[in-house]
Amino acid sequence: MTVKRGRNFLLTPGPTPIPERVLNAMHRQPVDFAGPAFLETARSCLEDLRPIFKTAGPVFLYTSSGHGAWEAALSNALSPGDRILVPETGNFSAAWKDMAEALGLLAEDLPGDWRHAIDPAQVEARLTEDRGQEIKAVLAVHTDTATSVTSDIPALRAAMDRAGHPALLMVDTVASLVTTDFCMDEWQVDVAVGASQKGLMLPPGLGFTAASEKALAAGQTATMPRRYWDWRERTSEHHYKWFCGTAPEHLVFGLREAIDMVLEEGLEAAFARHARLAEAVRRAVAVWCEAGALAFNALVPEQRAQSVTTILTPEGFDGDKVRTTCRERFDVALGGGLGRLQGRAFRIGHMGDINEPMILGALASVEAALEICGLPHGKGGVTAAIAHLAGQDA
Numbered sequence: 267m268t269v270k271r272g273r274n275f276l277l278t279p280g281p282t283p284i285p286e287r288v289l290n291a292m293h294r295q296p297v298d299f300a301g302p303a304f305l306e307t308a309r310s311c312l313e314d315l316r317p318i319f320k321t322a323g324p325v326f327l328y329t330s331s332g333h334g335a336w337e338a339a340l341s342n343a344l345s346p347g348d349r350i351l352v353p354e355t356g357n358f359s360a361a362w363k364d365m366a367e368a369l370g371l372l373a374e375d376l377p378g379d380w381r382h383a384i385d386p387a388q389v390e391a392r393l394t395e396d397r398g399q400e401i402k403a404v405l406a407v408h409t410d411t412a413t414s415v416t417s418d419i420p421a422l423r424a425a426m427d428r429a430g431h432p433a434l435l436m437v438d439t440v441a442s443l444v445t446t447d448f449c450m451d452e453w454q455v456d457v458a459v460g461a462s463q464k465g466l467m468l469p470p471g472l473g474f475t476a477a478s479e480k481a482l483a484a485g486q487t488a489t490m491p492r493r494y495w496d497w498r499e500r501t502s503e504h505h506y507k508w509f510c511g512t513a514p515e516h517l518v519f520g521l522r523e524a525i526d527m528v529l530e531e532g533l534e535a536a537f538a539r540h541a542r543l544a545e546a547v548r549r550a551v552a553v554w555c556e557a558g559a560l561a562f563n564a565l566v567p568e569q570r571a572q573s574v575t576t577i578l579t580p581e582g583f584d585g586d587k588v589r590t591t592c593r594e595r596f597d598v599a600l601g602g603g604l605g606r607l608q609g610r611a612f613r614i615g616h617m618g619d620i621n622e623p624m625i626l627g628a629l630a631s632v633e634a635a636l637e638i639c640g641l642p643h644g645k646g647g648v649t650a651a652i653a654h655l656a657g658q659d660a
């Protein structure tokens with residue numbers, strides 16, 4: 267029996283639920299994009315995104331998906347034929363690399379098993395070998411949402427420094443922004459890529475790139491053909507060029523509200539909130555895994571993401587069944603397995619505007635779905651999550 271009442275629980279690892287405050291901020295008629303009120307809002311958003319990336323440098327805003335921001339990063343700072351290095355963390359590192367190849371870059375991957383974070387030593391070794399310094403950029407996905415693995419960006423930076431290599435460091439923060447600490451300037455990241463629909467609690471449709479001075483300088487001579495993505499156009503005095511055309515006004519109004527919410531809460535508090543909910547999910551998953559059929563995809567506990575958890579299902583079982591059962595029976599939306607994990611995993615998103623009852627409700631629904639699907643699982647996952655949230659476990 268399916269109950270078609272109550273709220274949908276959106277626990278996909280993007281898009282994520284939108285707070286009423288943000289929805290209300292967007293519910294309005296378009297305004298004159300040249301008027302002072304809108305320009306002030308847009309300018310303040312561009313300014314206030316900086317502390318969210320923890321950078322003093324510029325942030326550029328695109329009417330795009332995260333894929334658009336990927337393309338912005340590559341096309342602004344690189345030239346066709348440039349060699350780049352892509353440590354493999356999962357489907358998102360693979361897809362960014364594919365895009366780089368489509369743009370005429372020579373992408374080399376550092377193979378990974380999709381269950382571990384980037385190995386800084388592997389990057390250091392490859393860069394040290396590159397005596398001619400042909401590699402122009404290292405592309406790293408901070409949290410790979412397919413595999414729910416988070417990589418240590420300061421360790422990667424240190425490895426690049428040890429190799430004494432000048433390659434640009436480009437980091438995809440789409441799934442880590444506002445959920446996991448990210449310090450663009452302190453970690454000497456050259457290009458950071460973000461999107462609106464994950465930790466920032468906005469609708470899909472805005473992509474961001476933040477650029478260091480070194481990246482901006484590379485952009486002055488890079489020859490990748492570009493116009494819409496071009497950073498140089500967007501720093502123009504002419505406001506019409508900030509967005510290369512009509513601004514996505516409603517998303518900008520929503521962004522203003524979302525930034526206010528994040529700054530009111532404080533970034534560190536937002537990270538702690540995500541860590542707490544993520545740990546509740548992991549406690550439940552750990553219990554389910556006791557029966558031996560299910561497993562955490564991320565093998566190293568410290569590398570498990572604060573924004574999403576990927577759970578592997580056993581050989582011979584269609585992993586998507588857990589997701590479809592949750593959707594059809596309980597109106598709970600989860601993520602499916604991506605890329606080589608297709609049909610072999612399901613993913614619980616725990617980022618953005620989500621609270622404890624939503625997490626507990628979703629975990630209870632997953633536990634029920636495991637029961638319905640006949641998947642062997644340790645009993646009491648939800649109880650373990652409750653114990654964590656109630657602070658009663660040792």
Ligand SMILES: *Cc1c(COP(=O)(O)O)cnc(C)c1O
Nearest residue numbers: 280331332333358409411440441
């Ligand atoms: C969601 C996601 C993307 C892609 O964002 P789109 O808006 O779907 O293009 C890229 N990288 C990571 C890590 C993501 O989680």
